Amino acid sequence: MAPLIPRMHLFEIDDQTWFPAFLRAKIQAALTVAWTTHVPIIQSSSPAQIVARILSTQLKSTIRDYVFIDFCAGGGGPTPMIEKHLNSSLTSSSVPSTIQQNGHGHGNGNGSNHNPNSKEEAVRFVLTDLHPHPTSWSLASSQSQNLSFVPYPVDASSAPPSLVETYKGQGKKVFRLFNLAFHHFDDPLAKAILRNTLETSDGFGIFELQGRNFQSFVTMFLFGLGILIAAPYYAFVWASPLTLVFTYLVPVLPFVLVFDGWMSALRTRTAEEVEVLLRTCGVEGQDVEGSWEVRSGKEKFMWPVGELNWVVCVRKER
Helix, strand or coil: CCCCCCCCCCCHHHHCCCCCCHHHHHHHHHHHHHHHHHCCCCCCCHHHHHHHHHHHHHHHHHHHHEEEEEEECCCCHHHHHHHHHHHHHHHHHHHCCCCCCCCCCCCHHCCCCCCCCCCCCEEEEECCCCCHHHHHHHHHHHCCCCCCEECCCCCCCCCCHHHHHHHHHHCEEEEEEEECCHHHHHHHHHHHHHHHHHHHHCCCEEECCCCCCCCCEEEEEEEHHHHHHHHHHHHHHHHCCCHHHHHHHHHHHHHHHHHHHHHHHHHHHCHHHHHHHHHHHCCCCCCHHHHHEEEEEEEEEEEEEEEEEEEEEEEEEC
């Protein structure tokens, strides 16, 4: 059923150039915590675990055929944990591999990405962004041999041919990830990104922690309460007294998280709206409906209101 509220491309504070960079870093860190934290009783698993499960379920035995490139990785986001959970599940389930592997990229993604505890190859993930964070990504990639990054700016609407072709030359398919990102694009940019994706890649996934519904507004409000509760712990972990200052004395962090969360909800597209953009993105030489398969769904990530909305689109086998 279509949402009662039409999509509105409103502004988010965190996107604005005037918003201080050090506060933006805290907001991104808080969103990463929301993606990767599993709170017992109200969460059966973290959103990052859910995404890993969706990818495994939707791609099934072909999952090792793909390299997953996060085109809007920000400071790292959930992708390092998605990689960890996905490869851990594949190791335990021993899904067969169909393609021989070669290494590529910065960080421990170089060389062999084979899990020494498994006879099967691991799935590789790559972090990219229009505004790269090589320092943060280097730290993340140092903790996994299956995670690498591109240190230069990457435009999702015009991906460098060398980036995609490097992996395709190794016999891999390219799958693009948009984690809590696709709602940021207005329709013309979203169409340009989808057109480039259909021209150069073999699949993509859109994963959002919100939608245009009442429960999402409640979820975002709960996130704001969560930071009020958790701020002392993360101020200690991050060695950042300013986290306390901008949570309690000048409550910028909880305000921006809640306000931007509400704006994100109003900007989020339904699966049907994404399909309309796909059909009208202007890609040449392809029968989009005949060549691509779109799947979508919702997964509860926090009781009783938090829902993860997802769209997975893959090129059909010829």
